[in-house]
Amino acid sequence: MSISMFMSEYKCVAVAMVMVASVFDASAQSSAVDEIARYRAQLQDGNPAELWEARGEDLWKQKRGPKNVSLEGCNIGKGAGVVKGAYAQLPRYFADADRVMDLETRLVHCMVTLQGFSYADATRRVFGSGSNRSDLEALTAWITSESKGVVMNVALNHDKEKEAYNLGEKMFFFRGGPHDFACSTCHAESGKRIRLQDLPNLTEKKGAQLGYTTWPAYRVSQGELRTFQWRLNDCFRQQRFPELVFGSEISIALTTFLANNANGAAFNAPAIKR
Amino acid sequence: MSILKLAFASVFVCALVAAGCATVSDKTVTQQDLKTIKASFKENGQAKLDRLDQDEAQRLCSIAPSVTIAKADAARVEKMNLESIKYPADGKLMGDWQQGERIAQTGVGKQYSDNPATPSGGNCYACHQMSKAEISFGTIGPSLYNYGKLRGTSVEMQRYTYGRIYNPQAYSACSNMPRFGHNDILTEQQLKDVTALLLDPKSPVNQ
Known part of the structure; x- marks a missing residue:
C-alpha cells in the first residue's frame, strides 16, 4: 500500500468532516483528527487477528513436513516448545545457527531443520494475500499473542547482537534511492505527520515502544495480518528502495535496533490498525 | 570549574573524539556494511540495486537530525547541488497551477509497485500544508499556505x-525533501506546474 493510498482513506473521513465544518479553521482539522481517533477506538472492539492466531496454534502443534513432526521441538529462545513470553526477547543470538534471528527467521530455521522443509518451500509465501494464506504469518500471530502484556527485554549480550544493533542503527539513517529517503526521514522527529497519519519517533524510547509493541497487526485496509518483516519490507518499498529480502541481515539488524529501543514497555500485539 | 580547567577538559574531549574518528567511529557505514546492505535487497521492477549506491550528499546526510553536518560538508553539498539545477530552455518557469495541484496530491512514482509509464507525483501534501481546502496535510515540511502571496512573483x-x-539541497544541505528535478522524479513541465501552484495569484495556495 502506497503512502498515497493510505492518505485517501483518511481523506474520506477528512472530507466528511469538511462538509460539516464548512469554514476552514484549525477546528476542522482537529475534528478530522478526533474522528480518526474515534474510528481507531471503534476498531478495538474485535480483532480478526484471532483467526490467524487460532490457525497458527494449530500449525505449531500439527505434524507437518517431510519428517512429519510438529514445531513443538522448536526452540525460539526460551527452550524447546516454550512459547509464552518468547517474542518479547527477540531478536537474539542462536548458537545452533550462529546468527541473530527474529521470530520469523527462527521459525523458518525450525521448519527446515526439524520438519525437513526446503528453505524455498518454507519461505514460498512469507506474506499472505487473499486466499493465498501465509503459514508463517499465522504462526507469528499466535506466538506473538503469547507475549501480550510481557515486558520487552531484548538483550545485547552476544557480540553478534551488538553488531546487529549497530548495523540496524546505521541503516536507520541510511539515505538512498531517487527520493533520498531513510527511515529517519519520517521517524526521527517527534510530533510529525504524513497527511493526518502521526509518525512515531523511533529514535526515542516512547516512540519506539509505541511503534514496535503494536506489530504484528491486522490491517483493516488490507484484510491481512502483517508481521514486522512485512512492516520493514513495505517501508522500504515506499522509500523507493529495492525490495528488502525476507530474513536478510539488514532486516534482522533493524528489528534488533527497534526492538531493543522498545525495552521496558509491555508488548501489545497482535494489534489492529486501519 | 575554572576557565582553565574547562579548556583542558574540552581539549581532552576533542582528543578522544579525534581518536574515535581515526579508528572509524561506530556510526560510520563501512565497505563491509555496504556489502551487507546490498546483499539484503533484491531488485524488483524499476527499483534496481544501484539505488543503494549513495551519492556524496546521501552519504554525508546519513545522520540523525540531532547531529549537525560539518559546515564545510554542508557548503560542499549545497554547491554541488546548486550546480546541478537546470532551468527550462524556454525561460518560462510558471506552468498551470491546476496541473500543479494534481501533482501535489499524488504520491505514486518510483516505487517498485508503481507502473514506470505513469507520471510520478510530487506528493507535496504528504509533508506540507498548501491550500485552505485540503486539511489532510503533513507536517514534516513547513506550511506553504500563502507562499506566493507573501513573496510575490518576481523573476528572482x-x-x-x-x-x-528541482533541488532543495542546493539551498539546505540534507533537507528531507526529495530532489525532484535532480533525480528525475518530476518532468520539466511538472516542475513548472508545481512552481505555478506555489506562486500563481489564482492558485488555491494564495487564496
Missing part, C-alpha cells in the same frame, strides 16, 4: 522556487 522568486523544487 520564480527562479528560486523552481530551483528549490
Whole structure:
C-alpha cells in the first residue's frame, strides 16, 4: 500500500468532516483528527487477528513436513516448545545457527531443520494475500499473542547482537534511492505527520515502544495480518528502495535496533490498525 | 570549574573524539556494511540495486537530525547541488497551477509497485500544508499556505522556487525533501506546474 493510498482513506473521513465544518479553521482539522481517533477506538472492539492466531496454534502443534513432526521441538529462545513470553526477547543470538534471528527467521530455521522443509518451500509465501494464506504469518500471530502484556527485554549480550544493533542503527539513517529517503526521514522527529497519519519517533524510547509493541497487526485496509518483516519490507518499498529480502541481515539488524529501543514497555500485539 | 580547567577538559574531549574518528567511529557505514546492505535487497521492477549506491550528499546526510553536518560538508553539498539545477530552455518557469495541484496530491512514482509509464507525483501534501481546502496535510515540511502571496512573483522568486523544487539541497544541505528535478522524479513541465501552484495569484495556495 502506497503512502498515497493510505492518505485517501483518511481523506474520506477528512472530507466528511469538511462538509460539516464548512469554514476552514484549525477546528476542522482537529475534528478530522478526533474522528480518526474515534474510528481507531471503534476498531478495538474485535480483532480478526484471532483467526490467524487460532490457525497458527494449530500449525505449531500439527505434524507437518517431510519428517512429519510438529514445531513443538522448536526452540525460539526460551527452550524447546516454550512459547509464552518468547517474542518479547527477540531478536537474539542462536548458537545452533550462529546468527541473530527474529521470530520469523527462527521459525523458518525450525521448519527446515526439524520438519525437513526446503528453505524455498518454507519461505514460498512469507506474506499472505487473499486466499493465498501465509503459514508463517499465522504462526507469528499466535506466538506473538503469547507475549501480550510481557515486558520487552531484548538483550545485547552476544557480540553478534551488538553488531546487529549497530548495523540496524546505521541503516536507520541510511539515505538512498531517487527520493533520498531513510527511515529517519519520517521517524526521527517527534510530533510529525504524513497527511493526518502521526509518525512515531523511533529514535526515542516512547516512540519506539509505541511503534514496535503494536506489530504484528491486522490491517483493516488490507484484510491481512502483517508481521514486522512485512512492516520493514513495505517501508522500504515506499522509500523507493529495492525490495528488502525476507530474513536478510539488514532486516534482522533493524528489528534488533527497534526492538531493543522498545525495552521496558509491555508488548501489545497482535494489534489492529486501519 | 575554572576557565582553565574547562579548556583542558574540552581539549581532552576533542582528543578522544579525534581518536574515535581515526579508528572509524561506530556510526560510520563501512565497505563491509555496504556489502551487507546490498546483499539484503533484491531488485524488483524499476527499483534496481544501484539505488543503494549513495551519492556524496546521501552519504554525508546519513545522520540523525540531532547531529549537525560539518559546515564545510554542508557548503560542499549545497554547491554541488546548486550546480546541478537546470532551468527550462524556454525561460518560462510558471506552468498551470491546476496541473500543479494534481501533482501535489499524488504520491505514486518510483516505487517498485508503481507502473514506470505513469507520471510520478510530487506528493507535496504528504509533508506540507498548501491550500485552505485540503486539511489532510503533513507536517514534516513547513506550511506553504500563502507562499506566493507573501513573496510575490518576481523573476528572482520564480527562479528560486523552481530551483528549490528541482533541488532543495542546493539551498539546505540534507533537507528531507526529495530532489525532484535532480533525480528525475518530476518532468520539466511538472516542475513548472508545481512552481505555478506555489506562486500563481489564482492558485488555491494564495487564496
